[in-house]
Every structure is written in C-alpha cells, then in structure tokens.
Amino acid sequence: MGNVIGIHAGVFVGGWQPGQARRAIELAAQTGYDLIEIPAFNAAGLDVDATRRYLGESGLEVSCSLGLPMEADIASSEEGARAAGEQLLNEAVDFAAAIGSRYVGGVIHSGFGKHPAPVTDHGRANSVETMRRVCRRAGEHGITIGLEAVNRYESHLLNTAAQTCDYINEVGEPNLSAHLDTYHMNIEEVDPYRAILDTGDRLGYFHIGESNRGAPGAGTVDFDKSFAALDELGYEGVITFESFSSAVLDPNLSNTLAIWRNTWTDPVACARQARGFIAEHGFPIPDRAD
Numbered sequence: 001m002g003n004v005i006g007i008h009a010g011v012f013v014g015g016w017q018p019g020q021a022r023r024a025i026e027l028a029a030q031t032g033y034d035l036i037e038i039p040a041f042n043a044a045g046l047d048v049d050a051t052r053r054y055l056g057e058s059g060l061e062v063s064c065s066l067g068l069p070m071e072a073d074i075a076s077s078e079e080g081a082r083a084a085g086e087q088l089l090n091e092a093v094d095f096a097a098a099i100g101s102r103y104v105g106g107v108i109h110s111g112f113g114k115h116p117a118p119v120t121d122h123g124r125a126n127s128v129e130t131m132r133r134v135c136r137r138a139g140e141h142g143i144t145i146g147l148e149a150v151n152r153y154e155s156h157l158l159n160t161a162a163q164t165c166d167y168i169n170e171v172g173e174p175n176l177s178a179h180l181d182t183y184h185m186n187i188e189e190v191d192p193y194r195a196i197l198d199t200g201d202r203l204g205y206f207h208i209g210e211s212n213r214g215a216p217g218a219g220t221v222d223f224d225k226s227f228a229a230l231d232e233l234g235y236e237g238v239i240t241f242e243s244f245s246s247a248v249l250d251p252n253l254s255n256t257l258a259i260w261r262n263t264w265t266d267p268v269a270c271a272r273q274a275r276g277f278i279a280e281h282g283f284p285i286p287d288r289a290d
C-alpha cells in the first residue's frame with residue numbers, strides 16, 4: 001500500500017520553537033512514522049530554516065494544519081475577521097511551500113471552537129468565496145487544501161463528510177479536498193464507513209483519533225470499519241495519528257479542544273503504541289537504514 005503514515009506534532013511538543021521542532025521530528029522518525037503534521041496556527045512566526053534543516057536530516061515528509069481563531073473566522077459576517085482569516089491561511093500556505101509541505105488543512109473553513117449560533121447563509125457564502133481564493137493561491141505552489149469535518153463544538157459549518165463534499169463542490173477548485181477524522185466521525189456521522197466511501201476521491205487526508213482523544217484502541221471508535229472503508233476506496237493518501245494530552249499540549253490549544261485531563265503521560269510510549277496499532281491494521285513499520 002502506498003499510504004504515508006504520519007503523526008501530529010502535538011503528541012510530542014506544545015509548540016514549534018526550533019528546539020521543539022527538532023525534538024518532535026526526531027521522535028516521529030524514531031517511533032516509525034513517515035510524516036509529521038506541524039501545527040501552523042501562526043505560520044508567519046515559525047522558523048522555516050530550522051524546520052527545513054531538521055526535516056532534511058530526518059527524511060520525514062511534512063504536512064501543516066491549523067484552526068482559525070474566532071477573530072479570524074472566514075465564515076464571519078465581519079469583513080475584518082474574514083480578512084484576518086484569509087491572511088492567516090495565506091501565511092500557512094507560504095510556510096508550507098517554504099518547508100516542502102504539499103498540504104494545508106484543518107478547521108480552516110470557519111472559526112475553531114464552539115459557536116454561539118448556527119452559521120448564516122451569508123457567513124457560509126463568505127467562507128466559500130474566501131476558500132476559492134486561498135485554493136487558487138495554494139495551487140500555484142502545488143499545495144492541496146484540506147477541509148477537516150469536525151464535531152459541533154469545534155465548527156458550526158462543516159461537521160459531516162456530506163457537508164464537506166457539498167462545500168468542495170461549491171468552491172469548485174481541483175486542489176480542495178476533504179479531511180476526515182475518526183474521532184469527529186464517531187460523534188457526527190450516522191455511519192463513518194459509509195461517510196468515507198461516499199467522500200470517494202475527494203478524500204485528501206485522514207486522521208486517526210480515538211473517541212476520548214487518547215491512545216487508539218482505548219476508546220469506542222470502530223477502527224476496523226474505517227480501515228476497511230479506506231481499503232475499499234483505494235485511498236492512497238496520508239493517514240495521520242492525532243492524540244492530545246494536557247501533559248504535552250499547548251495550554252491554548254488544550255483549552256480550545258477541551259482536553260481537561262491527561263489521556264496519557266508518556267508521548268514516546270503513546271506514539272509507539274499507536275504506530276503498532278496502525279501496523280496491525282495493515283501498514284507495517286518500514287525498516288530504516290539509520
């Protein structure tokens with residue numbers, strides 16, 4: 001199988017200062033992953049040279065993800081917020097291009113967090129219009145944009161795969177894809193297996209997350225069904241393990257994600273266990289010469 005197996009940097013570190021970048025990249029490689037997903041919330045402030053250097057030394061591939069702060073929500077009715085969101089997305093695309101990432105995704109379609117009311121028609125149209133410009137700009141760098149369908153407490157716009165596919169069709173850009181996550185599907189989908197198959201070739205990125213955001217296998221997600229759907233679909237893209245514990249996570253992100261307790265305390269043990277779990281589902285750990 002041609003899938004690239006990744007891990008979210010948030011398993012190892014709470015930020016992306018050069019020391020954290022080095023540690024996360026080294027540990028991701030040591031624990032058997034092919035790719036590291038970098039949180040690019042404030043991409044203009046991240047160190048491109050250090051990131052490139054550590055990635056080059058490790059041989060890892062890389063992706064970037066972020067969530068838009070509420071004051072930079074591109075689905076907002078306020079022009080200032082939309083402009084701020086578009087700028088953050090453009091900066092994330094620029095960072096991704098500079099470090100050799102071909103993917104920028106996450107909760108980039110709407111403000112990341114619990115909204116006080118449903119999205120308005122106007123807000124949704126604003127998001128679609130902005131996303132079209134972001135996609136065209138990203139396309140010039142060969143970058144695919146991924147819309148993560150997330151649970152109702154983290155977005156009021158895209159909670160299901162079907163909503164995400166409708167939005168993709170409306171934007172109408174070839175480098176816009178759906179990003180599905182087992183944790184979120186477990187909350188919002190009638191049938192995650194069906195949701196994956198119905199997404200079809202619009203699926204561009206996949207997150208493995210347990211129902212409690214902890215270690216895979218220690219929760220209620222039916223991973224067998226999700227892996228079976230990916231196999232049936234012939235999905236050959238990235239599959240990234242995502243898990244959060246307040247033992248490691250940046251306090252701001254921890255609060256937005258409502259991580260109120262330690263789901264685990266040893267990041268390296270968690271990463272190894274998760275990689276073993278993924279291997280058991282048909283994605284063996286490659287032998288590395290180093």
Ligand code: MN
Pocket residue numbers: 148181207209242
């Ligand atoms: Mn996710």
